[in-house]
Amino acid sequence: MTIASAIAGIGATEFSKRSGRSELQLAAEAVFRALDDAGLPPSEVDGLVTYSQDANQEIAVARETGIGELSFFSRIPYGGGAACATVQQAAMAIATRQASTVVCYRAFNERSGRRFGQPDATIGGEPSSQGLEMSWHVPYGLMTPAAWVAMFARRYMHTYGAGSEDFGRVAVAMRKHAATNPAAWFYKRPITLEEHQASRWIVEPLHLLDCCQESDGAVALVITSLDRARDLRHSPALIAAATQGAGAGQMMMTSYYRDDMTGLPEMSVVGRKLWEMSGMSPSDIQTAILYDHFTPFVLPQLEELGFCPRGEAKDFIADGGIELDGPLPVNPHGGQLGEAYIHGMNGIAEAVRQIRGTAVNQIKNARNVLVTAGTGVPTSALILTTP
């Protein structure tokens, strides 16, 4: 990138199960907090980026926040898979002078409003390419995110000899991290592996505690050039790499027709690009924010990104590898299983705090932080670094 850019501001609402306000209000509140955090007025913003499944139009957010004129706006497809792509597009817009200061946002009442975890009988109904894709699955009742993920998880267990406890250890670690994060929904509420195992089945092999919560809330980020960011309130979180990825034969959550069903080829695509763009390798990363809407996909992420060999993530995790004192602390804020499910945007905010050194569960010398976005769908990822 010709003009380096950085995340200069982060903002969020509280994370709850019932915000009591409209999604647009949540968006505006998070945007104001992110701008205040950066020390910038709304009038400085000329770009807005969000991603599909956000009910708030870019122009509506601009109106509510007094942002005024926009020279760049974009909405990226594939839901949570696009979380890090918002930062990528903001950085590209700044690098190509389409915009100077871009706000990325995600706001929803995902628990008190429309719940993504519930079946929607209409998703296979339209003969669009996506409707047709869904039509090979929805008529059989395979229509919730948990079920789509469970199909991969079962094959992964079979191939690598993993068990439900191996997924459970991810949930236990995330809840342990969240227990010391006052912003987390599950603050002071850790769980045991026994509780994970005793929690009821959602879609076998997934227990209730393998599934992240549903949350109301909003998160916003302010991205501007590194030069500009240096003059603002906080030390900048430099965007060392940011990229999107889709694998060959990719589908939305149901890529069951590729040769192998145990990996996440799309995560391999973004991983290779991240290392190439940043010049780093896995050993350069002090902490990672891995998308954890469902525990099983944390394992192949560790493998695809090169943090451990294929099939060995379960051993890495069982050895405490992803805990705060492990070789790769994952989601020190508690992730989406523990903090909140804001489609990955809260994880990017955590990465910024780790770079600033202001996280509640601060990882020592966190110079480079890797963040991934939604798994099972076309995805994105980024690396933030201290400039």
Add this chain to the structure above:
Amino acid sequence: MTTVLTTPESVRELLAALAERQMAAGETPGAPAPDPVNLPMIRHWTAAMGDRNPVYTDEEFAARSVHGGIVAPPAMAQVWTMPGLGGERSPTPVDDVLAALDEHGFTGVVATNCEQTYHRYLRPGDRLVPATRMTGFAGPKRTALGEGYFVTWEVTWYASGEAVNSMVFRVLKFRPRERKSQPGIRKSYPLRPAVNRDTEFFWEGVRKGELRIQRCARCGELRHPPGPMCPRCRSADRTHVTASGVGTVYSYVVHHHPPVPGRETPFVVAVVELPEGVRIVGNVVDCRYEEVGIGMPVRVAYRRMDEDLILPMWVPRES
């Protein structure tokens, strides 16, 4: 691989352990009342309730009474800290327990007890802060409404640190009895596939009892799910072959929750690998879900879902 089934005992233990923990958490303060105790609100409340006692609203009368001034009706205790329309309730230790009961199917709720204790009359200007602690958890018990748990909590209202009112509240969270579906009424199956000119051949085959796989008319490549082009040779000329109708389970799930329209839970969905070299998704039926496993031999069976829709499904096959 180890799997632990969710049994009634494990649910009981889980709920009891959660309740134990929440009771041990003690008293959790809530958000302070948005307004102090005030005359306008007392006036609205007494008017709505039809309480004409002038000691609540008539300053002169109240001044001459034993109270020496306006007091609020004691039964308004809870009113002062209610969140109001669209407001957010503060979290309490009881929330997790009620949510866990919901999650385990105890979705019905009925209030069984409400006992309030008034330590002193409230006067205009008192600003209340509620605090809630969970005090009781009992069950499962059989009741006329269904099996359920009694959950008890106590709210204490403080004014400048002094406990002024308290309330013991108990609810029964019960599992609603299942309603029998009416026989003889055949509803349209809600989970319908979208069909277009690229996929119509497959559904036409299903109606004729054939499992069709798209085949490129130029290079012979088989492909499922089908599409308009051959990604291998770019040909749009396509035909199909009829599969042998046997396969093996490549992966599968057992769907328990949430309920799915048109389906009874639990049900099995599998990715089935066909000897022709493609995979297809469908339900495994005619066996207990515990019997399904990866590598299980299956064969296709056609099931009518309603007047218009037949779905290919999979039944166990002797290997």
